[in-house]
Amino acid sequence: xxxxxxxxxxxxxxxxxxxxxxxxxxxxxxxxxxxxxxxxxxxxxxxxxxxxxxxxxxxxxxxxxxxxxxxxxxxxxxxxxxxxxxxxxxxxxxxxxxxxxxxxxxxxxxxxxxxxxxxxxxxxxxxxxxxxxxxxxxxxxxxxxxxxxxxxxxxxxxxxxxxxxxxxxxxxxxxxxxxxxxxxxxxxxxxxxxxxxxxxxxxxxxxxxxxxxxxxxxxxxxxxxxxxxxxxxxxxxxxxxxxxxxxxxxxxxxxxxxxxxxxxxxxxxxxxxxxxxxxxxxxxxxxxxxxxxxxxxxxxxxxxxxxxxxxxxxxxxxxxxxxxxxxxxxxxxxxxxxxxxxxxxxxxxxxxxxxxxxxxxxxxxxxxxxxxxxxxxxxxxxx
Numbered sequence: 001x002x003x004x005x006x007x008x009x010x011x012x013x014x015x016x017x018x019x020x021x022x023x024x025x026x027x028x029x030x031x032x033x034x035x036x037x038x039x040x041x042x043x044x045x046x047x048x049x050x051x052x053x054x055x056x057x058x059x060x061x062x063x064x065x066x067x068x069x070x071x072x073x074x075x076x077x078x079x080x081x082x083x084x085x086x087x088x089x090x091x092x093x094x095x096x097x098x099x100x101x102x103x104x105x106x107x108x109x110x111x112x113x114x115x116x117x118x119x120x121x122x123x124x125x126x127x128x129x130x131x132x133x134x135x136x137x138x139x140x141x142x143x144x145x146x147x148x149x150x151x152x153x154x155x156x157x158x159x160x161x162x163x164x165x166x167x168x169x170x171x172x173x174x175x176x177x178x179x180x181x182x183x184x185x186x187x188x189x190x191x192x193x194x195x196x197x198x199x200x201x202x203x204x205x206x207x208x209x210x211x212x213x214x215x216x217x218x219x220x221x222x223x224x225x226x227x228x229x230x231x232x233x234x235x236x237x238x239x240x241x242x243x244x245x246x247x248x249x250x251x252x253x254x255x256x257x258x259x260x261x262x263x264x265x266x267x268x269x270x271x272x273x274x275x276x277x278x279x280x281x282x283x284x285x286x287x288x289x290x291x292x293x294x295x296x297x298x299x300x301x302x303x304x305x306x307x308x309x310x311x312x313x314x315x316x317x318x319x320x321x322x323x324x325x326x327x328x329x330x331x332x333x334x335x336x337x338x339x340x341x342x343x344x345x346x347x348x349x350x351x352x353x354x355x356x357x358x359x360x361x362x363x364x365x366x367x368x369x370x371x372x373x374x375x376x377x378x379x380x381x382x383x
Contacts, residue, residue, distance in 0.1 A: 026126070026127060039370065060379070061159075070110040070111070087254035091251035094237075100117065125172050130146050131176055136179075141348055145340045151361065171189070190227035205315065206315075207227065290332075313339075
């Protein structure tokens with residue numbers, strides 16, 4: 001038997017507890033953003049003192065996907081006029097570029113717009129995560145879940161102008177609303193998440209499982225179709241451009257070689273790359289570690305009979321480890337809030353070993369997170 005979706009009235013967090021969790025999350029969020037900002041400035045100053053040419057501060061945040069999202073926002077999916085078309089651009093869903101375009105009207109700079117979006121959306125996401133952790137329990141889990149997220153090695157992507165923060169700003173509140181039985185709000189927010197990333201498809205499917213697990217009235221079921229509509233609309237838009245209903249999928253194949261293979265083939269390819277001596281060897285080792293975390297999390301959720309979370313994470317992990325090679329698995333883990341909820345539960349006061357959990361988590365992953373900030377701002381690939 002699974003736990004009921006809504007706990008007994010005595011266990012439901014009161015307004016004071018939710019406000020405290022939200023306030024603590026915002027403090028952690030603001031402090032961590034300041035820390036990343038200071039770290040990036042100090043790294044640049046140190047490099048300059050050693051005679052190394054350093055890009056201006058904003059340019060150090062315009063790498064990889066952040067640059068491509070800016071290109072889509074400014075020029076559309078055809079790319080820079082007069083340049084060679086980038087076949088990978090349709091892999092990016094339109095939510096982030098559309099918000100970038102809107103915020104750029106205020107900032108006047110694409111990079112600043114991306115940083116502002118990540119800052120504001122990330123604040124919404126961590127508040128929702130803290131409230132969700134408090135709702136799921138035990139008491140005091142809110143700030144621990146947020147800390148676990150912020151210490152994740154790829155947390156730099158919550159600062160840069162990537163789409164992770166914006167996705168989480170829709171997805172986690174959607175999940176919280178669903179857990180509380182507010183399916184109209186949950187569906188509307190999940191539709192927003194589906195505008196941002198293909199991960200919205202996995203969220204939409206997980207919501208169906210959660211709906212069934214809660215034994216909700218059938219009359220509310222039509223709301224579950226809403227998160228699928230942005231996915232259909234984007235596919236139709238790309239069909240109008242390219243004649244391909246799966247343009248986003250084929251763009252991943254064309255831009256990054258992400259074809260589907262058997263999981264053992266993907267593992268062997270990634271292992272060979274990780275054991276090499278090239279500049280990406282370390283990144284592929286992190287990919288393998290991320291895959292181990294993902295598979296372990298899926299098995300834990302299965303054992304705990306957390307069926308909806310199992311579907312949400314399991315479908316993502318399955319897709320990632322069946323790609324031609326492991327790519328962006330640790331970064332994708334930023335979207336696995338069940339992982340951070342689990343860490344929050346394990347680290348709440350109790351037996352002595354629980355106290356050591358969050359300390360060990362911080363000591364192992366915190367330095368990796370700091371290292372990836374340095375690597376990202378230097379323009380190297382980190383995930």
